Amino acid sequence: MRRTLAHAWTTLIAAGALGLLASTAHAAGSDWPNRPVTVIIASAAGGSADVLSRIVLKHVAEDTGANFVVENRPGAAGNIGMAQIKRAAPDGYTLGYGNINTLAVNPALFKKLPYDAVKDFAPVGQMFAVYNLLVVRGDSPIHTVADLIAQAKREPGKMSYGAAGIGSSGQMAGELFKQMAGVDVMFIPYNGDPASLSDLAGGRLDYTFTNASVAYPLVKSGKLRALAITSKDRVALFPDMPTLNELGLKGYENVSWGGLVFPAGTPQPIIDRLSQSLRKVLVSDSLAKDLANTSASPGTPGTPEEFARFIAAEQRKWGDLITDAHIEKQD
Numbered sequence: 001m002r003r004t005l006a007h008a009w010t011t012l013i014a015a016g017a018l019g020l021l022a023s024t025a026h027a028a029g030s031d032w033p034n035r036p037v038t039v040i041i042a043s044a045a046g047g048s049a050d051v052l053s054r055i056v057l058k059h060v061a062e063d064t065g066a067n068f069v070v071e072n073r074p075g076a077a078g079n080i081g082m083a084q085i086k087r088a089a090p091d092g093y094t095l096g097y098g099n100i101n102t103l104a105v106n107p108a109l110f111k112k113l114p115y116d117a118v119k120d121f122a123p124v125g126q127m128f129a130v131y132n133l134l135v136v137r138g139d140s141p142i143h144t145v146a147d148l149i150a151q152a153k154r155e156p157g158k159m160s161y162g163a164a165g166i167g168s169s170g171q172m173a174g175e176l177f178k179q180m181a182g183v184d185v186m187f188i189p190y191n192g193d194p195a196s197l198s199d200l201a202g203g204r205l206d207y208t209f210t211n212a213s214v215a216y217p218l219v220k221s222g223k224l225r226a227l228a229i230t231s232k233d234r235v236a237l238f239p240d241m242p243t244l245n246e247l248g249l250k251g252y253e254n255v256s257w258g259g260l261v262f263p264a265g266t267p268q269p270i271i272d273r274l275s276q277s278l279r280k281v282l283v284s285d286s287l288a289k290d291l292a293n294t295s296a297s298p299g300t301p302g303t304p305e306e307f308a309r310f311i312a313a314e315q316r317k318w319g320d321l322i323t324d325a326h327i328e329k330q331d
Contacts, residue, residue, distance in 0.1 A: 032092050032270045036067040040088070041097040042081025044074040048130065048213060048294070049258055053097050055290050056127040056298075059281040064274070068095070077167060077330075078102040083114035085121065090265035095274075096121065099258040100169055100318070103311050108319035109167045111329045117315065121261040122271055123307040125278045126299030128291055130256040132173045132209045132230040134244070137201055138222045145227050145247045148207060152183035159206040160186040162196035166330065169256035170196075172318055173209035173230050175325045180249045200224070211256065212238070213295035230254035237292055257299060257314075259307060275304050 039057060043049040050072060057068045073081035078101055085096030098121065107117045115121075136142045142151060152159050163170025166189045178185055188205065190196040193214040199205045201223060208215075209230065216238075218224040229241045232253035244252040260278065262271055279301040281287050288298055302310070321327075 030269070032273055033064065033066040035093060036069045037093050037095055038088075039068050039070045039095045039097065040081050040085050041070055041072050042074065042078035042085075042102060043072065043097075045072045048211060048296075049097060049099060051294060052128045052130070052258060052291065052296050055294070056278075056281070056287065059284065059287045059290075060274070060277050063277045063281055077106060077110075077165075079106065079110070079114055082117075085261065085263055086115045088263045090122075090263040090267075092262065092266055092270035094263060095124075096261045096263070097127075097258060098123075098261045098311075100172075100256055100314060101167060103259075103261075104314035105167050105172060105318045105322070107315055108322045109327065109330055111331055117311070120264050122264050122266050123304050123311060124260040124262060124271055125275050125282075125302060125304065125307050126257055126259040126310065127278070127282075128258055128296045128299050129231075130169075130258075130296045131212050131235065131238075132170055132254055132256065133212050133215045133219070133226045133241070134173075134177070134207060134209055134228045134230070135197075135200070135215050135219065135224045135226050136207045137203065138225050140206075140225060142207070142227070143225070145242075145244065148227065149181045149183060151206075152181070152185055156184040157186065159183075160188050162188045162190050162199060162205045162208045163210070164193045164196060165189050165191065166327070169254065170209040170211070171327075172321065173254040175321055175327070176252065176254055177209070177244065177249070179321065179324065180244075180252055197224070209254075211295075216295055235297060237295060237297060259299060271304055279303075 041050055041053055054070060061068050073084055082102050088094035103117045106113060142148050161174050163174055171187060174187060193210045196208045197210060200208050215224060219226045226241060228244045228247055229238055231243055232245050234243060282298045282301045291298055
């Protein structure tokens with residue numbers, strides 16, 4: 001009898017505890033946000049990640065009533081900022097920006113990271129997508145992707161391309177191109193796209209893979225010639241720009257994406273609340289218009305679970321490429 005009563009009391013206490021946790025989690029989501037939310041962006045103020053994130057956050061703030069306060073924490077290829085996000089209290093009032101580099105490339109590129117890209121963060125959703133352009137100088141004798149591949153095969157090891165740093169989206173685009181086209185080309189890393197474009201214009205490089213927002217104004221001016229875009233399908237921003245996928249490199253795709261993550265352990269109702277708002281603004285004409293002004297596109301709307309699966313797929317894709325291309329791991 002005593003054992004039966006004890007079991008009954010244990011069951012009631014457990015049920016009560018679960019009920020309390022559920023009600024607490026619900027409350028955490030129902031009144032969120034009731035104070036400013038800090039958003040840690042692991043890149044410098046004024047850079048593309050910062051500018052694009054602020055555009056999307058402005059729209060989300062209007063929908064949720066949240067007051068987002070951005071803190072820029074650049075350095076170490078984004079690793080400093082990501083470590084700060086990891087250490088933040090998982091109460092819904094510290095949010096983080098994660099992208100192709102910090103969440104997908106860095107885990108394979110660095111010997112050791114101060115964070116675990118899978119375990120330390122709770123994905124919310126993708127905010128935007130930026131594509132790279134494959135460009136040559138305006139007076140280059142190379143007029144098509146076929147021309148470029150043919151010359152690279154005629155002169156193995158002699159041609160060179162540049163991009164904004166080791167592990168950058170531009171390098172990943174270039175190494176994927178080399179792998180799929182079967183060419184031997186030298187990679188030269190630069191401290192940012194402007195430096196590589198300067199050398200391209202000066203004839204010290206044969207081509208670059210460069211952020212469209214940086215390259216396109218130079219393409220319009222005639223200083224550069226764009227051969228292709230790195231999206232899998234043509235994008236509305238550049239409807240006349242062919243993709244490498246359609247030009248013979250079947251399946252080629254390189255997207256410089258950015259999204260939102262919370263520290264692991266953040267209450268699910270808060271994650272869901274922000275995710276719902278983000279999905280709503282991603283399909284709005286007003287956000288598409290604002291992002292188009294910076295040559296970017298809204299991210300793919302999806303649930304937190306779908307964003308997590310996308311990140312995992314990107315980790316596999318770029319991790320395999322880093323291994324296959326024998327890119328040296330960084331300290």
